[in-house]
Amino acid sequence: MTSPQPPWPVDSNGQPVPASPTGAPDLAAVDWPHANGRWAGVGPDGRPLPLPDATFGAPPAAAPPATSEAKAVPFTLLIAGGLSFIGSFMTWASADTPFGSISVSGTSNGKDGNITLFLGLLLAAVGLRRLVKKRLGTWGLVAGFLLSLAILGVGIYDTADISRTDGDGVSVNPGIGLILQLVAGIGGIVGAVMATRERSRS
Numbered sequence: 001m002t003s004p005q006p007p008w009p010v011d012s013n014g015q016p017v018p019a020s021p022t023g024a025p026d027l028a029a030v031d032w033p034h035a036n037g038r039w040a041g042v043g044p045d046g047r048p049l050p051l052p053d054a055t056f057g058a059p060p061a062a063a064p065p066a067t068s069e070a071k072a073v074p075f076t077l078l079i080a081g082g083l084s085f086i087g088s089f090m091t092w093a094s095a096d097t098p099f100g101s102i103s104v105s106g107t108s109n110g111k112d113g114n115i116t117l118f119l120g121l122l123l124a125a126v127g128l129r130r131l132v133k134k135r136l137g138t139w140g141l142v143a144g145f146l147l148s149l150a151i152l153g154v155g156i157y158d159t160a161d162i163s164r165t166d167g168d169g170v171s172v173n174p175g176i177g178l179i180l181q182l183v184a185g186i187g188g189i190v191g192a193v194m195a196t197r198e199r200s201r202s
Helices: 068-087 112-133 138-164 176-201
Strands: 040-043 048-050 089-097 098-106 171-174
Touching: 048 089, 068 112, 068 176, 089 138, 089 176, 112 138, 112 176, 138 171, 138 176
Parallel strands: none
Antiparallel strands: 040 048, 089 098, 089 171
C-alpha cells in the first residue's frame, strides 16, 4: 500500500526539501513530474507551478504582423476611388475638326462622369473604412468588387462609344479623364482581390 504523500515538497529520495532564504522550497531539488525544469511560481499547497507549454496549454499565439500587401489594401482602394472621382471632371473625349479642337468633360451634358464620380466616392469610402477598421467584412469586399467593376465597365463602354463616333474629317480620341476611369477600375479590382486574400489568411 502506497503511503500518503507528505504535505511538504520532497526530493527523489523522499527527503524534505530545505526552504530557501525567502521561505519558499528549493524548487531545483524537487522531483515533480512534467515540471521540465521551468517554474512560474509556487502554488498554495507548496507545489511548483510550471510555465505554460504544449503539455499544459500554451497561451494564444500573437497575430502575425501585417504584410506589405495587407498594408497596401486601403491605399489601393483610396487611390482608385480618388482617381475615378477626379477623372470624372476631366476631359473624356477630344475631337480634332476642320474648325478646331473640341473637348468634352465627363460631367458635361449628363455624361457618364456624373455616375463615376459617385462610384469613386463610394470606393474611396470602402478604402477609408478598411484603413480605420483594419479589415473589410463580407459586404465591404462585395462593395469593393462591384464598385470597381462598375467604374471599369463605364470606362470601357464610353471608350468604345467614342471610337464609334469617328467620322470623315473628325478624329475623336479618349481623354485623360476616361483613361483614369480604366486605371481606377483595374486598381480597385486589384485592391479588392488583395483584401480577399488578406481575409482568407486571417
